[in-house]
Amino acid sequence: MSTGTGGRRVTLADVAARARVDRSVISRVLSGDPRLLIREETRRRVLDAVRELGYRPNVAARTLRTQRTGTIGLLIPDYANPVYAEIIKGAEAAAAERDCVLLTGSAGAASELDSYLDLLGQGRVDGLLLAGELTSKATLDGLTADGLPWLLVNRTMRGEARHVVLDDERAAALAVEHLVSLGHTEIAHLAGPSRADTAQRRERGYRASMRTHGLVVRPGWTNRSDYTAHGGYRAMIQILDAGERPTAVFVANLASAIGALHALRSRGVAAPDLMSVVAVHDLPLAEHLWPALTTVRMPLRELGQRGVELLAQVGPDETVREVVTGPMEVVPRESTAPPLAR
Amino acid sequence: MSTGTGGRRVTLADVAARARVDRSVISRVLSGDPRLLIREETRRRVLDAVRELGYRPNVAARTLRTQRTGTIGLLIPDYANPVYAEIIKGAEAAAAERDCVLLTGSAGAASELDSYLDLLGQGRVDGLLLAGELTSKATLDGLTADGLPWLLVNRTMRGEARHVVLDDERAAALAVEHLVSLGHTEIAHLAGPSRADTAQRRERGYRASMRTHGLVVRPGWTNRSDYTAHGGYRAMIQILDAGERPTAVFVANLASAIGALHALRSRGVAAPDLMSVVAVHDLPLAEHLWPALTTVRMPLRELGQRGVELLAQVGPDETVREVVTGPMEVVPRESTAPPLAR
DNA sequence: CTGAAAGCGCTTACAG
DNA sequence: CTGAAAGCGCTTACAG
Numbered sequence: 193m194s195t196g197t198g199g200r201r202v203t204l205a206d207v208a209a210r211a212r213v214d215r216s217v218i219s220r221v222l223s224g225d226p227r228l229l230i231r232e233e234t235r236r237r238v239l240d241a242v243r244e245l246g247y248r249p250n251v252a253a254r255t256l257r258t259q260r261t262g263t264i265g266l267l268i269p270d271y272a273n274p275v276y277a278e279i280i281k282g283a284e285a286a287a288a289e290r291d292c293v294l295l296t297g298s299a300g301a302a303s304e305l306d307s308y309l310d311l312l313g314q315g316r317v318d319g320l321l322l323a324g325e326l327t328s329k330a331t332l333d334g335l336t337a338d339g340l341p342w343l344l345v346n347r348t349m350r351g352e353a354r355h356v357v358l359d360d361e362r363a364a365a366l367a368v369e370h371l372v373s374l375g376h377t378e379i380a381h382l383a384g385p386s387r388a389d390t391a392q393r394r395e396r397g398y399r400a401s402m403r404t405h406g407l408v409v410r411p412g413w414t415n416r417s418d419y420t421a422h423g424g425y426r427a428m429i430q431i432l433d434a435g436e437r438p439t440a441v442f443v444a445n446l447a448s449a450i451g452a453l454h455a456l457r458s459r460g461v462a463a464p465d466l467m468s469v470v471a472v473h474d475l476p477l478a479e480h481l482w483p484a485l486t487t488v489r490m491p492l493r494e495l496g497q498r499g500v501e502l503l504a505q506v507g508p509d510e511t512v513r514e515v516v517t518g519p520m521e522v523v524p525r526e527s528t529a530p531p532l533a534r
Numbered sequence: 535m536s537t538g539t540g541g542r543r544v545t546l547a548d549v550a551a552r553a554r555v556d557r558s559v560i561s562r563v564l565s566g567d568p569r570l571l572i573r574e575e576t577r578r579r580v581l582d583a584v585r586e587l588g589y590r591p592n593v594a595a596r597t598l599r600t601q602r603t604g605t606i607g608l609l610i611p612d613y614a615n616p617v618y619a620e621i622i623k624g625a626e627a628a629a630a631e632r633d634c635v636l637l638t639g640s641a642g643a644a645s646e647l648d649s650y651l652d653l654l655g656q657g658r659v660d661g662l663l664l665a666g667e668l669t670s671k672a673t674l675d676g677l678t679a680d681g682l683p684w685l686l687v688n689r690t691m692r693g694e695a696r697h698v699v700l701d702d703e704r705a706a707a708l709a710v711e712h713l714v715s716l717g718h719t720e721i722a723h724l725a726g727p728s729r730a731d732t733a734q735r736r737e738r739g740y741r742a743s744m745r746t747h748g749l750v751v752r753p754g755w756t757n758r759s760d761y762t763a764h765g766g767y768r769a770m771i772q773i774l775d776a777g778e779r780p781t782a783v784f785v786a787n788l789a790s791a792i793g794a795l796h797a798l799r800s801r802g803v804a805a806p807d808l809m810s811v812v813a814v815h816d817l818p819l820a821e822h823l824w825p826a827l828t829t830v831r832m833p834l835r836e837l838g839q840r841g842v843e844l845l846a847q848v849g850p851d852e853t854v855r856e857v858v859t860g861p862m863e864v865v866p867r868e869s870t871a872p873p874l875a876r
Numbered sequence: 877c878t879g880a881a882a883g884c885g886c887t888t889a890c891a892g
Numbered sequence: 893c894t895g896a897a898a899g900c901g902c903t904t905a906c907a908g
Contacts, residue, residue: 201657248655250656251655251658252594252595252597252603252657253594255594256595271618271620271622272620272817274616277614280640281614281640284639288649293653293658295635295637297626298623307630308630310590311633311634313591314543314591314592315543315592315593316593316635338543339543450822451822454824457824475614476614480792481824482823
């Protein structure tokens with residue numbers, strides 16, 4: 193790609209010539225150097241020249257000199273997952289707030305992860321946010337060896353103490369409480385994959401909340417799927433075909449819930465009359481399902497935002513274990529109702 | 535953010551010292567300079583030193599020197615729109631193919647656009663792909679003045695001749711032909727907003743195809759919405775409440791179709807028995823709607839990929855008007871069927 | 877109050 | 893075949 197019709201870019205030297213000062217003065221005025229003593233008149237000349245020439249500092253030169261890129265990396269597993277879309281939005285906003293740019297990349301497979309990290313290479317980002325399941329301990333060690341600060345987002349890892357997560361236990365408790373308040377006592381859980389620690393935390397929250405309300409988790413009522421619609425379909429079918437049917441189910445994520453609704457339709461089990469369904473993550477899609485899905489709204493944007501803030505604020509060798517306390521609530525729709533009297 | 539525990543990074547000087555050659559030799563070996571004559575033994579020493587030290591060139595220094603960033607910008611309106619998720623994936627893959635990184639940013643409002651372009655600032659990207667409706671002629675002129683090559687993706691603009699788009703006319707024709715082959719003759723069109731030129735092209739394709747098949751477009755049978763579920767709901771209601779009901783509707787995008795299905799349910803019009811529905815864009819969501827939605831699959835990934843390729847290959851002052859010829863087909867699901875005999 | 881100088885880590889035209 | 897040198901455009905410690 194050539195430079196195009198724009199001609200030579202404006203550099204500090206151009207501005208300095210126009211304002212009749214040294215380049216260093218321009219730089220210090222623009223960066224707001226507090227130790228700079230300058231006459232008001234000179235400052236004005238500088239700012240005028242900057243404006244008139246449309247000067248903007250060259251990022252590469254600044255990075256080379258300061259060793260800061262002003263860029264934060266964010267690794268996600270898949271752009272098509274709307275959960276990450278929300279996280280990205282929050283991270284992007286927080287980055288812009290700090291005059292930083294967000295460099296998002298996706299890696300669905302380990303080989304993609306490697307080549308992405310390779311591309312980030314030396315000095316493309318000041319730090320890296322890692323969302324999703326893919327990251328391994330070896331990867332993190334590699335980043336640390338490279339001197340690149342990192343932070344796990346929406347997940348934890350054994351033996352590592354740098355993460356920011358949501359309060360998944362509380363989300364599960366809110367869902368169970370919503371069902372209990374409608375009169376349900378027979379509540380199943382369609383859990384996520386055991387390798388996902390969001391899934392583990394949601395299941396823990398479900399069990400704890402059931403206990404708190406004196407409710408029994410019957411055998412066959414917690415079934416794991418893989419956070420996909422297809423997996424949710426199969427897991428729901430199994431729950432339906434086991435012995436005693438629950439009157440409600442708490443589903444660990446939205447994709448599984450879509451499959452679960454499908455399973456209910458194909459078995460002729462009316463929702464919500466014969467089965468109430470509530471799932472984690474209130475995404476735009478939820479209200480367009482049939483029946484419109486009751487959800488637990490999670491502060492996903494705040495999660496992305498907080499990730500950027502923590503990465504910028506906390507030293508690379510310090511411990512970070514933060515649970516984002518953003519707005520979290522049940523969004524009631526058509527898929528939950530009191531159980532039909534038997 | 536500080537440098538962390540990683541210590542000083544490995545530079546060319548380190549590698550040169552170890553391999554006992556000048557820094558310039560390392561650089562030329564690594565870049566595969568064809569004019570470099572070097573003894574096999576020396577080359578091996580160089581490559582060994584590179585590997586042993588884990589040397590990777592510093593991006594900022596290289597960029598400063600070469601005036602190439604190895605980064606391509608992509609501006610989208612919204613990460614939550616799965617259409618863009620597909621485009622991003624294609625663009626990311628094509629960028630990686632060329633050892634480039636993709637810097638995606640979203641801007642839903644004009645002010646966000648400005649601040650994003652400001653952040654890209656001087657020299658963060660080698661070129662910019664612009665998707666969505668937001669970009670104005672003034673913005674493009676500004677980019678051109680800055681010497682930054684750009685390319686419109688999935689849209690055209692009057693007076694500009696740098697874009698890559700899909701064959702929306704053909705997509706519409708495929709949808710109409712699918713309905714005609716099922717026996718429909720009364721086919722309505724739920725169009726997108728007139729400001730979106732994808733919408734214009736789909737409507738043009740619909741009208742042309744209806745004419746080709748000798749079918750009449752009755753008054754009230756083409757209704758515009760805004761590409762949202764809510765808009766699709768209202769537009770579908772209007773079509774239903776107008777005089778003669780069609781037996782099928784071609785919907786310009788998936789979000790509108792979700793609203794249209796909702797409208798059909800709320801008016802008690804069974805789909806597909808009393809109304810067949812087919813929409814543009816085959817996204818994962820389509821098969822989980824109720825009824826599962828028949829769609830036209832568009833080569834969105836190929837669109838993103840081609841965008842990156844064209845931006846890299848075509849000079850900034852040259853004209854580009856390309857229609858991506860990727861796989862495009864009707865994906866039949868439950869929402870389309872022959873019309874019930876009256 | 878302002879300027880001159882060094883140096884960040886590369887690449888490349890040139891010298892030998 | 894390999895090395896020395898210049899320079900990309902900044903920032904900042906230092907000098908005056």
